[in-house]
Each structure stands twice: as structure tokens, then as C-alpha cells.
Amino acid sequence: MTTVKPRGKMVNAFNPDAPSELSERERQMVEDRHHVLAPSYRLFYQEPVHIVRGLGTRLWDGDGTEFLDAYNNVVSVGHGRPEVIGAVERQMRQLCTHTRYLHEGILGYANDLLGTLRETMPEAQLMFTCTGSEANDLAVRIAKYHTGHEGVIVTSEAYHGNSDLTAGFSPSLGDRSPLGTWVRQIPAPDSYRIRADDIAPMMLQQVRSQIEDLQRRGNGLAAFIVDSIFASDGIFADPTDFLKPVADLVHEAGGLFIADEVQCGFARTGSHMWGHARHHVQPDLMTMGKPMGNGYPVAGVAARPEVVAEFGYDQRYFNTFGGNTVAMAAAQATLDVILGEELQANSQRVGALIQAGLNDLAAEYEQLGDVRGSGLYIAAECVTDPETKAPDAQTAAAIVNGMRKRRVLISATGPNANVLKIRPPLVFSEQDVDWLLSCLEQTLREDLLALVATR
Amino acid sequence: MTTVKPRGKMVNAFNPDAPSELSERERQMVEDRHHVLAPSYRLFYQEPVHIVRGLGTRLWDGDGTEFLDAYNNVVSVGHGRPEVIGAVERQMRQLCTHTRYLHEGILGYANDLLGTLRETMPEAQLMFTCTGSEANDLAVRIAKYHTGHEGVIVTSEAYHGNSDLTAGFSPSLGDRSPLGTWVRQIPAPDSYRIRADDIAPMMLQQVRSQIEDLQRRGNGLAAFIVDSIFASDGIFADPTDFLKPVADLVHEAGGLFIADEVQCGFARTGSHMWGHARHHVQPDLMTMGKPMGNGYPVAGVAARPEVVAEFGYDQRYFNTFGGNTVAMAAAQATLDVILGEELQANSQRVGALIQAGLNDLAAEYEQLGDVRGSGLYIAAECVTDPETKAPDAQTAAAIVNGMRKRRVLISATGPNANVLKIRPPLVFSEQDVDWLLSCLEQTLREDLLALVATR
Numbered sequence: 001m002t003t004v005k006p007r008g009k010m011v012n013a014f015n016p017d018a019p020s021e022l023s024e025r026e027r028q029m030v031e032d033r034h035h036v037l038a039p040s041y042r043l044f045y046q047e048p049v050h051i052v053r054g055l056g057t058r059l060w061d062g063d064g065t066e067f068l069d070a071y072n073n074v075v076s077v078g079h080g081r082p083e084v085i086g087a088v089e090r091q092m093r094q095l096c097t098h099t100r101y102l103h104e105g106i107l108g109y110a111n112d113l114l115g116t117l118r119e120t121m122p123e124a125q126l127m128f129t130c131t132g133s134e135a136n137d138l139a140v141r142i143a144k145y146h147t148g149h150e151g152v153i154v155t156s157e158a159y160h161g162n163s164d165l166t167a168g169f170s171p172s173l174g175d176r177s178p179l180g181t182w183v184r185q186i187p188a189p190d191s192y193r194i195r196a197d198d199i200a201p202m203m204l205q206q207v208r209s210q211i212e213d214l215q216r217r218g219n220g221l222a223a224f225i226v227d228s229i230f231a232s233d234g235i236f237a238d239p240t241d242f243l244k245p246v247a248d249l250v251h252e253a254g255g256l257f258i259a260d261e262v263q264c265g266f267a268r269t270g271s272h273m274w275g276h277a278r279h280h281v282q283p284d285l286m287t288m289g290k291p292m293g294n295g296y297p298v299a300g301v302a303a304r305p306e307v308v309a310e311f312g313y314d315q316r317y318f319n320t321f322g323g324n325t326v327a328m329a330a331a332q333a334t335l336d337v338i339l340g341e342e343l344q345a346n347s348q349r350v351g352a353l354i355q356a357g358l359n360d361l362a363a364e365y366e367q368l369g370d371v372r373g374s375g376l377y378i379a380a381e382c383v384t385d386p387e388t389k390a391p392d393a394q395t396a397a398a399i400v401n402g403m404r405k406r407r408v409l410i411s412a413t414g415p416n417a418n419v420l421k422i423r424p425p426l427v428f429s430e431q432d433v434d435w436l437l438s439c440l441e442q443t444l445r446e447d448l449l450a451l452v453a454t455r
Numbered sequence: 456m457t458t459v460k461p462r463g464k465m466v467n468a469f470n471p472d473a474p475s476e477l478s479e480r481e482r483q484m485v486e487d488r489h490h491v492l493a494p495s496y497r498l499f500y501q502e503p504v505h506i507v508r509g510l511g512t513r514l515w516d517g518d519g520t521e522f523l524d525a526y527n528n529v530v531s532v533g534h535g536r537p538e539v540i541g542a543v544e545r546q547m548r549q550l551c552t553h554t555r556y557l558h559e560g561i562l563g564y565a566n567d568l569l570g571t572l573r574e575t576m577p578e579a580q581l582m583f584t585c586t587g588s589e590a591n592d593l594a595v596r597i598a599k600y601h602t603g604h605e606g607v608i609v610t611s612e613a614y615h616g617n618s619d620l621t622a623g624f625s626p627s628l629g630d631r632s633p634l635g636t637w638v639r640q641i642p643a644p645d646s647y648r649i650r651a652d653d654i655a656p657m658m659l660q661q662v663r664s665q666i667e668d669l670q671r672r673g674n675g676l677a678a679f680i681v682d683s684i685f686a687s688d689g690i691f692a693d694p695t696d697f698l699k700p701v702a703d704l705v706h707e708a709g710g711l712f713i714a715d716e717v718q719c720g721f722a723r724t725g726s727h728m729w730g731h732a733r734h735h736v737q738p739d740l741m742t743m744g745k746p747m748g749n750g751y752p753v754a755g756v757a758a759r760p761e762v763v764a765e766f767g768y769d770q771r772y773f774n775t776f777g778g779n780t781v782a783m784a785a786a787q788a789t790l791d792v793i794l795g796e797e798l799q800a801n802s803q804r805v806g807a808l809i810q811a812g813l814n815d816l817a818a819e820y821e822q823l824g825d826v827r828g829s830g831l832y833i834a835a836e837c838v839t840d841p842e843t844k845a846p847d848a849q850t851a852a853a854i855v856n857g858m859r860k861r862r863v864l865i866s867a868t869g870p871n872a873n874v875l876k877i878r879p880p881l882v883f884s885e886q887d888v889d890w891l892l893s894c895l896e897q898t899l900r901e902d903l904l905a906l907v908a909t910r
Contacts, residue, residue, distance in 0.1 A: 008769045029557045036565035038580040038758055039767030043555055050557035054550045072552065074775060080548055089544040093535055095509045096750035097527065100498055102484045102505035110491035125493040130585040130752045131776060137618045144619075162772055163592045164599075165619035176769040290775055295551035297585045297752040297776035303493055312494030314463045314631040317617055320529060320745055321586060321752035 007042075009174030011417040012400055014043035025062075026050050044411065045404045046397075054079030057425050057432050059409070068408045068435050070424040073376075076266060076291030077337040078427040084294045087333035091326045098324050099128070105328035112335055116273045117302060120282050124302040128323030132262035132289025133161030135299045138317070139285040140165060140223055142303060143256040145311045149220030151255070153210050156185045157415040159232040160225060160260055169225070172232040172415075182219045184210035188233035189242060192370040192381055193389060200242035207246050211253045221255030223285075228275035229264035234414030235379035235421065237269065237372055243279040256307060259283035262299070263377070266291045267338050267426060270348030270375020278374065291426075294337075296330035297321065343426040347375035350428050354378050357437040365444045367395050378422040381414070391416035398451045402443035408436055462497070464629030466872040467855055469498035480517075481505050499866065500859045501852075509534030512880050512887050514864070523863045523890050525879040528831075531721060531746030532792040533882040539749045542788035546781045553779050554583070560783035567790055571728045572757060575737050579757040583778030587717035587744025588616030590754045593772070594740040595620060595678055597758060598711040600766045604675030606710070608665050611640045612870040614687040615680060615715055624680070627687040627870075637674045639665035643688035644697060647825040647836060648844060655697035662701050666708045676710030678740075683730035684719035689869030690834035690876065692724065692827055698734040711762060714738035717754070718832070721746045722793050722881060725803030725830020733829065746881075749792075751785035752776065798881040802830035805883050809833055812892035820899045822850050833877040836869070846871035853906045857898035863891055 007013070014020070016030060026048065033041055049067070053060040056078045059067040069079065077084065091105070099106060110126050117124050129135045144150055152169045154160065159172040167173055168180035186206040189199045211221050228243060230236040247257040264275030265288045272278045276286065284307050289299035300322075311317075321327060338344065355371055358380050362368035369383035382395040396412045399420060403410050413421040424432065462468070469475070471485060481503065488496055504522070508515040511533045514522040524534065532539065546560070554561060565581050572579050584590045599605055607624045609615065614627040622628055623635035641661040644654045666676050683698060685691040702712040719730030720743045727733045731741065739762045744754035755777075766772075776782060793799065810826055813835050817823035824838035837850040851867045854875060858865050868876040879887065 008771045010771045026557055029559070029562060032562045033557075036562065036569060036581060037554075038582045038756075038760075038763045040582060040763075040770065040772035041554055041767075042771065042773075043557065048557050051550060051552060052558075054552065059550075059552075074553070075551060079550070079552075085544060085547045088547065089540060092540045092543065092750070095506060095514075095534070096530060097506060097509065097514075097534075098529070099492075099496055102481055102488075102498065102503050103507075104484070107484065107487045107491060114491060126491060127493045127495060131589065131774065133774070134586065134589065134618065141619050141622070162774055163589065163618045163620065164596050167596070167770075173771055177771075295547070295776075295779065295781065297779075297782070301493075305493075308493045308495075312496075315495065315622075316463045316465045316497065316628055316632070317495035318497075319586065319588070319617055321750075324750065324752075326750065327752070 008176050010042055011413055012044050012397070012411045014045060014048045018046060020047045022047065046401050047404065049404065049409070056080070057428055065407060068432060070422050070428070070436050071409045071411050072425060073263070073268065073423045074290045075295050076426045077294050077334055077343065078425050081294055081337065083337055084296070084330055084333040087329040088296060088326055091329035096324060096326045098320055099322070103325055105325050105332070106323050109328045109332045109335070112332065120274065120277050121286060121302055121304065123305055125305050125308060126300055126302055127317065128298065128300045128327065129319050130297040130299060130321050132287060132299050133163050133166050134319070135262070135287035135289055135301050136161045136166045136225065136260060137163040139258050139287050139301050140225065142285060142301070142308055142311045143223035143258065145315070146307050147220065147222045147254055147256060149222040149254065150182045151184065151214035151219035151221045152180070152182060153184045153186060153207060153221065153224045155188045155226065155230060155233050157188060157233040158227065182214070184214060186210060188230050189236045189239070190234070191236050191238055191372065196239045199239055200245060203242045204245050204249060207249055211249070215253070221250065221253045223256045223258050224250045225258040225260055227260040227263050228279050229269060229374065229377050231263040231377070232413060234381065234419045235373055235377060237374035237377065240279045243276070243281045247281050256284040257281065259286045261286055262289040267344035267347055268375055268377055270344060270351050273344060292334065293327060293330035294334040296327060298327040298331050338426065347426050350430065350433060351375040351378060353430065353433045354422060354436065357433065361437070361441060361444060365448065367392060367448060376424055376426060376428060380420040380422070382418045382420065391418035393417040395448065395451060396420055398447050399440070399443055402447040403439055406439045406443060408439040463631050465497050466868055467499050467852070467866045469500060469503045473501060475502045477502065501856050502859065504859065504864070512883055520862060523887060525877050525883070525891050526864045526866050527880060528718070528723065528878045529745050530750050531881050532749050532789055532798065533880050536749055536792065538792055539751070539785055539788045542784040543751060543781055546784035551779060551781045553775055554777070558780055560780050560787070561778050564783045564787045564790070567787065575729065575732050576741060576757055576759065578760055580760050580763060581755055581757055582772065583753065583755045583782065584774050585752045585754055585776050587742060587754050588618050588621050589774070590717070590742035590744055590756050591616045591621045591680065591715060592618040594713050594742050594756050595680065597740060597756070597763055597766045598678035598713065600770070601762050602675065602677045602709055602711060604677040604709065605637045606639065606669035606674035606676045607635070607637060608639045608641060608662060608676065608679045610643045610681065610685060610688050612643060612688040613682065637669070639669060641665060643685050644691045644694070645689070646691050646693055646827065651694045654694055655700060658697045659700050659704060662704055666704070670708070676705065676708045678711045678713050679705045680713040680715055682715045682718050683734050684724060684829065684832050686718040686832070687868060689836065689874045690828055690832060692829035692832065695734045698731070698736045702736050711739040712736065714741045716741055717744040722799035722802055723830055723832055725799060725806050728799060747789065748782060748785035749789040751782060753782040753786050793881065802881050805885065805888060806830040806833060808885065808888045809877060809891065812888065816896060816899060820903065822847060822903060831879055831881060831883060835875040837873045837875065846873035848872040850903065850906060851875055853902050854895070854898055857902040858894055861894045861898060863894040
């Protein structure tokens with residue numbers, strides 16, 4: 001089997017050099033991947049999963065073994081969702097073409113999408129792309145063109161995309177991925193280690209000092225871009241009082257506030273349709289992606305008209321597949337299900353059940369130092385000691401792989417890879433919660449003991 | 456109706472301030488677009504088309520009026536192609552998930568795709584993205600990382616994408632779209648104005664001088680990237696003897712040769728599956744997009760393993776939708792049809808018929824100064840005078856809009872917007888050729904006279 005040299009940073013990555021219990025068939029697939037795919041491709045879990053079918057919150061491997069999906073946010077309204085599949089199939093049969101011909105689909109969807117933004121982005125205009133990376137790349141291009149500045153401020157472990165520009169302001173990609181000289185980092189609002197009342201002043205002071213640095217070096221501030229659930233920073237849902245003053249400061253400096261809703265948008269956080277709305281902030285630009293078409297590649301940017309006016313008039317922007325008739329049909333069907341089945345309320349209700357269960361387990365297992373999140377974006381942080389709060393990546397990995405062995409898929413996140421990340425489809429049910437929590441309880445009971453014994 | 460200020464450059468763009476014969480319904484749609492979409496969105500034709508259905512090479516508007524599609528290369532195996540729709544629908548019902556789980560689909564497709572590259576890129580490895588822009592962005596990121604240089608050489612009117620990086624080396628976006636300081640332009644191989652024998656030495660000398668300039672300024676050469684059909688430069692298919700020596704020169708300078716196959720790949724040019732193969736060159740990186748999934752957003756990069764090794768080991772690159780199970784099913788079905796129905800041979804045969812017909816018309820109408828192309832990528836260049844070869848954008852626009860009025864869709868291209876661009880789905884038939892040519896003959900006969908009268 002092809003061996004692989006030490007790699008760039010990735011949480012919950014399969015290591016082909018470490019032992020794993022793959023079948024001969026799967027071992028062959030891993031080897032085939034090494035031949036035909038570039039080495040950037042990485043698998044999840046120390047025993048990678050080989051899934052062949054999905055429905056709702058469930059996945060099945062080739063042997064018919066059933067898995068619970070408590071991780072995939074892309075298929076937000078559920079795997080194999082007939083409404084979305086039907087809409088895509090019908091529109092493909094009808095017409096698949098781009099935005100340079102008139103078509104009703106894009107107008108209907110744009111109206112419905114803008115309807116969800118009436119309070120925080122009234123009058124917004126839309127641009128459609130295929131991926132969240134394209135959306136963030138475009139948003140920052142617009143911000144640079146509008147402000148005439150180039151500086152970008154992000155959180156210390158932010159991830160905003162895989163394009164040259166967005167990777168340049170995505171420190172979570174690790175030390176070997178070049179950051180732009182025009183990028184500045186601020187700490188995440190670590191509510192586990194910083195008092196809630198101290199977070200707003202800390203964030204404000206940090207942003208102010210980075211703006212000053214960008215101005216002194218002549219970059220100026222183009223944008224502050226933030227994922228308001230701080231997914232790659234370790235998931236911090238609360239407090240929600242600090243982004244509004246930061247946005248004011250950013251505006252004073254002539255910069256724009258960009259809400260990256262790729263992770264937290266489309267009802268994910270339960271209490272609101274959009275993450276920035278939880279924080280009572282009105283963004284200049286908002287980007288969206290992943291769950292927008294329940295797996296169909298569709299993403300977009302919402303912009304205040306003043307901000308996008310010059311860019312739009314001066315520059316042609318055409319995205320061949322962006323806003324195409326099928327993408328709009330997929331996005332429309334997905335939004336209709338989210339709204340029609342009140343999945344935002346489900347996210348809030350079911351997410352609260354998960355957090356309650358995690359808190360019960362945390363009372364028993366001190367390795368779970370903190371439980372937090374909003375809606376169905378939930379974190380449980382693993383520590384070696386609840387007093388020092390020292391991050392424990394080994395325990396997080398043991399739990400993630402232990403859950404996988406027991407057929408429940410979650411993952412981990414954060415700069416220290418020690419934060420369990422639970423982010424299921426929005427259609428997660430109470431029965432799913434029971435399976436998730438009982439599996440976690442069993443994993444903690446059986447696997448943590450073994451882990452402690454090996455230390 | 457909302458009025459629009461003067462705009463960034465775009466060939467064959469609808470001007471809402473000029474007269475057009477839109478119905479009340481369509482006028483309302485144009486206005487709705489101005490409200491909900493950012494001003495970057497532009498329509499084709501002075502009388503924009505409002506298409507509701509497509510099948511094969513035909514499109515229909517809401518009134519049931521039939522159009523001939525002689526322009527859209529995305530739906531390369533035809534509009535509403537049942538094999539592709541069936542594959543997408545089946546895979547969506549089965550499973551739609553990403554590349555961090557094991558799945559057969561990506562391996563099967565990768566093998567088949569690499570099979571088409573055995574001669575020019577043996578041993579290549581693949582990375583999948585969603586758009587051609589993402590593919591070009593990624594290819595140049597890889598080139599920069601591998602070479603340690605940042606300079607990029609392109610043709611003078613190149614278009615390589617809409618991301619910050621790729622727009623930075625896409626001069627065709629016009630004066631108001633910023634070019635990178637690390638970008639150098641060389642002239643296109645204008646076979647209408649330069650003797651065939653002079654093109655190779657001219658290209659070589661131009662590339663050499665730009666490499667020297669990049670080296671002197673400390674940028675160095677990361678990549679020479681080229682669309683070998685020179686689509687946005689005005690479509691130049693021949694000669695095919697100059698890219699090989701250019702590639703050798705690029706390698707001597709420590710740079711990489713990137714073949715952008717978004718326009719010319721997947722059998723488009725008739726004689727070969729890939730544009731670079733017509734030029735007998737072995738690229739270091741190749742990018743593909745548009746027709747890859749017959750409208751499903753899928754694109755990719757092929758790389759020599761040595762070139763992508765460090766990037767792949769050091770840097771995580773994950774594209775949520777790139778290489779997902781459904782994208783691979785769409786791409787597989789599309790490739791199967793191209794190979795199974797020998798659409799490359801059809802492209803060559805039918806393209807030759809179109810060129811022969813165009814040459815007959817050019818003998819009669821001296822406004823058609825040059826006819827050229829390969830397979831189903833065909834150009835007819837409009838000039839005011841065949842002696843001076845002065846570009847005639849007005850005639851090209853009159854022909855494009857005259858054809859559209861007669862229900863045949865083509866467009867124009869080139870730095871002077873005077874080159875008719877004929878680029879139909881690969882399933883274009885002899886009957887389609889007859890319609891196309893008779894419509895063009897009628898347009899030339901009826902509309903050019905009227906145009907001359909107004910001059």
C-alpha cells in the first residue's frame with residue numbers, strides 16, 4: 001500500500017500508516033484513491049466509512065449496516081429528500097441553462113430568499129455562485145473594490161474557503177498554507193475560558209488594534225468577515241452581544257462587515273434563520289452555501305445595493321452554473337421544505353435536547369469540560385482536567401472514532417482538535433437524539449476507560 | 456423601467472436603454488432582475504430570450520416558438536439528455552455526499568477520465584471542483600506553491616475565471632477589472648493577420664520577453680496558462696505548432712504549462728478529445744469545466760504527480776461539492792455519451808460542414824473576412840474591408856441579433872467583438888447545419904443591406 005508522508009493539518013483525518021480494520025475491498029479503494037486522486041484528498045475516521053445509501057438522517061454501508069448521521073449539514077433537509085430530487089429532475093428535463101436568458105426560477109427564488117432577510121438586510125441584492133468558497137471570494141472582491149482597501153480581519157482559526165483569496169484568510173488550513181500579508185487575526189470569543197462580560201470589550205479592543213495595524217501599513221480595512229457560530233474556532237454560540245459593536249467599529253474604519261453564513265445559515269442555529277440575526281447585526285454582505293440546495297452545488301452572496309453597485313456596473317461577473325435553472329429549483333425546494341416543515345423550530349427544539357443530554361453526561365464524565373452551541377450546531381469540549389481546561393485531542397479522537405465504530409457519525413473541530421462537533425441534518429428526530437446520546441454514553445463508559453489505561 | 460449606467464465590457468450584452476421588442480411580461484422580468492439581482496447580471500441579445508424548455512439542440516420559449524441552439528457548449532451532449540438526468544436522479548436517490556467517505560463513483564470516473572489523457576498526461580492525478588474558475592484558481596495555486604514563483608503569462612484577451620485570482624489574469628474582463636502586477640500578456644496567434652510560419656517564432660519571442668521581465672522584477676514565472684482554442688481572443692484553431700516550443704521555454708524558466716480545457720476540452724475541437732492534444736503538448740496541469748456534467752456543476756484539475764505532490768501533502772484542499780457522488784454520476788454519464796456516440800467524430804464532421812457553408816457565404820459577402828475553427832468551435836470574423844481587415848463589431852452585432860430574431864442562437868467574441876462565435880452542443884446534426892446556414896444566409900441578405908443603408 002502506498003505510504004503517505006506527514007501531512008497538513010486536518011481534524012479527524014484517516015492516517016493510512018496507523019492500524020485500521022478495513023476490509024480488503026476498502027483497503028483497495030484507499031489505494032486506488034492514492035493513485036488516481038491528488039494527495040490533498042483525505043478521509044474521515046481511523047476506519048474510513050464506505051457509505052452507499054442515505055435516507056433522512058440514516059446512512060447504510062455496502063453490508064446494509066445502518067449509521068446515524070449526526071454530522072452532515074449539507075443534506076440539511078435529509079438524505080434522499082424526494083422534494084429536492086423531484087425538483088432537480090423535473091427542471092433538468094425541462095431546461096438547464098444560465099442567467100443570460102430570462103427565466104422565472106431565479107426571480108421566484110430570489111424573492112423568497114430575500115424574504116428571509118427583510119429585517120437584517122432589507123433591499124439586499126443577490127449574486128449566485130456554486131460554492132461557499134466562491135461566495136466568500138466574491139464578497140471580499142466586492143469589499144475590496146468598494147472600499148479601495150485590501151485588509152481582511154478574521155478569527156484566529158477561521159476557515160472561509162479554498163480559493164487562492166479565501167485560503168489566504170483561512171488560518172485553520174495550517175502553518176503550511178500561506179496567509180495574505182493583508183490578513184489580521186483576532187482571538188475567537190472563547191466563552192469557555194473568557195467571562196461572558198469580558199468578551200465584547202476584548203473583541204472590540206482586538207479588532208481596533210488590528211485595524212490600526214492595517215492602516216499604519218497602508219492596507220486599510222476592506223472587510224471583517226466572520227462565521228458567527230465560529231465553527232472552525234471551536235463553536236462558540238454565546239454571548240451574542242459583541243458583533244454589533246464590532247460592525248460599528250469596522251464601518252467607522254471604512255470597512256465592510258461580511259457575515260459568512262455557509263455554516264450557520266438556513267435555520268441551522270435554531271433561534272434564527274441566519275446566524276448574524278442572532279447577533280442583531282446588519283451585514284453589508286452575506287455569503288451562503290453548503291445546505292442551500294441540499295447537496296446540489298449552489299451558493300450565493302447577498303449585498304447591500306450601495307456596496308455592490310460599482311462592482312456590478314464596472315465588472316462583468318458571470319458564473320456559468322451559478323443561478324442556473326436547476327440550481328434555483330434545488331434551492332427553492334430546499335427552502336420550501338425548511339419553511340414548510342418549520343425545521344428552524346425543530347433545530348431549536350432537538351438541539352436543546354442534545355445539549356441537555358450532553359450536560360447530563362458532562363456531569364458524570366469530567367473529560368467533557370464544556371457543552372455549548374445553538375440549534376443543531378453543538379460542541380462538547382474535551383479537556384484533560386476541568387480546572388486547567390487543558391485541551392484533550394486524544395479523548396476527542398477516541399470518542400469520534402468510538403462513535404463511528406458504534407455507527408454514529410460525528411467529528412471534531414477547533415484549533416486543538418478537542419471539540420466534539422455535532423451538526424446533523426435539520427430533520428434530526430427525538431429518536432435520533434436517543435440513539436446519539438446512548439451511543440455517546442456507551443462510548444464514554446467503554447472507551448474512555450481503555451484510553452486512560454493506555455496513558 | 457430602471458435605467459443602467461454605462462457598463463463594464465461584455466460582447467452581445469442587452470442594453471436596457473436601447474429599443475427592444477420585449478413583451479410586457481418580459482419587460483417586467485428584466486425590471487425584477489434589476490431589483491433582486493446585483494447589477495453584474497447581464498442578458499444576451501438586444502431582444503433577450505426567454506426560454507422555458509430544451510431538448511437536444513432545440514430550445515422553446517413560452518409561446519412554443521422553437522429556437523436552434525448553436526451556442527451552448529455546457530449541455531454538450533444535448534439539452535434534456537435522459538442518460539445524464541437519469542444518472543443524476545438515481546444517484547441523488549441513492550446517496551449524495553462528499554469525498555471524505557469512500558465511494559466507488561469517484562474512482563470509476565477518475566479511471567475513465569484518465570483513460571482519455573493516457574498520451575498527453577500519463578500518470579496524472581485528479582482533483583475535482585465545481586466550476587472552471589475554481590479549477591483554474593486551484594491550478595495556479597498549485598503552480599505557485601510548486602515553483603515558488605508568482606508570475607502568470609496569458610494571452611492579451613484571455614478569460615480564465617471569476618475568482619479574485621483568476622479574474623486577476625483575465626484581461627478580457629475589461630479595463631475596470633484589476634489585473635495582477637504579476638501578470639503579463641502576449642498577443643494571441645491571430646492567424647488572420649499573421650502568416651502561419653511567423654506565429655511560432657512570434658509567440659516564442661513574446662513569451663521569452665515576458666519571462667525576462669517577470670524575472671527581472673522578482674516575480675519569476677509560476678505558469679503560462681492557455682486556452683488552446685483562444686476563445687475570448689477571437690478563436691484561433693491553427694496553426695498548432697507553437698505551443699510545444701512555448702512549453703519548453705516555460706519549463707526552462709522553472710514555470711509550469713497549464714492547459715485550460717474549460718472551452719476546448721471534452722471532444723469540442725473534433726480532431727482530439729483535448730485541445731492541448733491538437734498542439735502535441737504535454738501539460739503539467741490541465742483544467743476542465745463547463746461541459747463536464749452536461750450542466751451539473753462539476754469541474755476539475757489533472758496534474759502531473761510531481762507537480763501536485765507538495766501542495767497535496769502540505770495543504771488540505773476540500774471542496775464540499777467537488778467530486779461528490781452526484782457530480783461524479785453526472786460526469787460519468789456525460790463522458791459515456793461522448794465516447795459511446797462518438798461525438799468527437801460528429802463534432803469534426805459537422806463542424807467541417809459548417810465551415811464549408813461559412814466559406815461559401817464568405818465568398819459572396821466580403822463582410823465575412825475569415826472563417827476558422829476546429830470541430831464545433833467555429834469563428835467567422837466580420838470586417839469593414841477585406842483588404843484592411845478592420846474589425847466590424849456593428850456587423851457582427853447585427854448578424855447575432857438578426858439570427859436571434861430568426862430563432863438561431865449564436866454570439867460574438869474577440870477583443871473587438873467582431874467575431875461570430877458558433878459553438879453548438881456536440882449532438883448538432885446535418886439538419887441543424889442546414890437551418891443554421893440558411894438562417895445566416897437570410898440574415899446576411901436581408902439585414903446587411905439595411906445596415907449599410909443606415910451607415
